[in-house]
Amino acid sequence: MPSKATTAAPHTIEQKLAALAAERSRLEQGGGPAQIDKQHAAGKLTARERVAKLADPGSFQEIGLFARHRATQFGMADKEQPADGVVTGCATVDGRTVHLASQDFTVAGGSAGELHSIKVAKMLELSLKTGTPFVFINDSGGARVQEGIDSLSGYGKVFYLNVMLSGSVPQISLICGPCAGGAAYSPALTDFIIQTRRAQMFITGPQVIKQVTGEVVSAEDLGGPMAQMNRSGVVHLIAEDDEDALYQCRRLLSFLPANNLEDPPRLPVDEPSNRIRRSTRPFRWTRSKATTCAPS
Numbered sequence: 001m002p003s004k005a006t007t008a009a010p011h012t013i014e015q016k017l018a019a020l021a022a023e024r025s026r027l028e029q030g031g032g033p034a035q036i037d038k039q040h041a042a043g044k045l046t047a048r049e050r051v052a053k054l055a056d057p058g059s060f061q062e063i064g065l066f067a068r069h070r071a072t073q074f075g076m077a078d079k080e081q082p083a084d085g086v087v088t089g090c091a092t093v094d095g096r097t098v099h100l101a102s103q104d105f106t107v108a109g110g111s112a113g114e115l116h117s118i119k120v121a122k123m124l125e126l127s128l129k130t131g132t133p134f135v136f137i138n139d140s141g142g143a144r145v146q147e148g149i150d151s152l153s154g155y156g157k158v159f160y161l162n163v164m165l166s167g168s169v170p171q172i173s174l175i176c177g178p179c180a181g182g183a184a185y186s187p188a189l190t191d192f193i194i195q196t197r198r199a200q201m202f203i204t205g206p207q208v209i210k211q212v213t214g215e216v217v218s219a220e221d222l223g224g225p226m227a228q229m230n231r232s233g234v235v236h237l238i239a240e241d242d243e244d245a246l247y248q249c250r251r252l253l254s255f256l257p258a259n260n261l262e263d264p265p266r267l268p269v270d271e272p273s274n275r276i277r278r279s280t281r282p283f284r285w286t287r288s289k290a291t292t293c294a295p296s
Contacts, residue, residue: 043241044139044177048102053243066083071114088100089123099124112140124162128165143155159186166191167260173187185203
């Protein structure tokens, strides 16, 4: 009879690397093809597509892809959440390093569990440590209720670090989908907020408002971009869609220093400022060239 050593299948380094690549590819699918198609049908990009649009090609280095939650109650013990519903890592934008987090709505509606928020907090810590801007792309239904107080504890870590980074490095929030409940607190603590026309941001949704006060209000009137821009003043820029929001984020970063110890970026000019032609017409941003403005 042959020994176990001779009958066991070989497990070479090449096989291990192939298994690792296959597992990575599976996790990068997030909630799966059906959920990705649903995200596209809603007029939104996926979390990874947003990162790819924001970052310089090939520059994104993911941190925490293989993270797994530790929740066991309410059916969570056997439920896998790829990357725990948030893509985190570092990348370069126009050659300058940033740390970022992009919530994945295809995984449990982008809900923030304990590990989800810990991953975001880790990126905030790295931003502060390295003196690099932090970009948070929000697309979440709020706290993951199955994880109870652990989910809220994770939120607390994020809020604390938002305050610690304030005045040290730029923080930019993009609201590209629902941003409800605890998810709305973090953007309000950042320096700039860009919201798409399809997105809503509010502490409590229309159904709860109706139950508590009896008032009937739509999600758009309660937390849409016009309400946040014109009434609350929380939102700074409104984008037409995800691609426009990411473009505006890249452009905004081009004006900002990486941290409070650096000067803002400067571009060379061909002539003295007092000789530059002045126009009385208002200017608008164009998407054709990321480094120029064109008069409307």
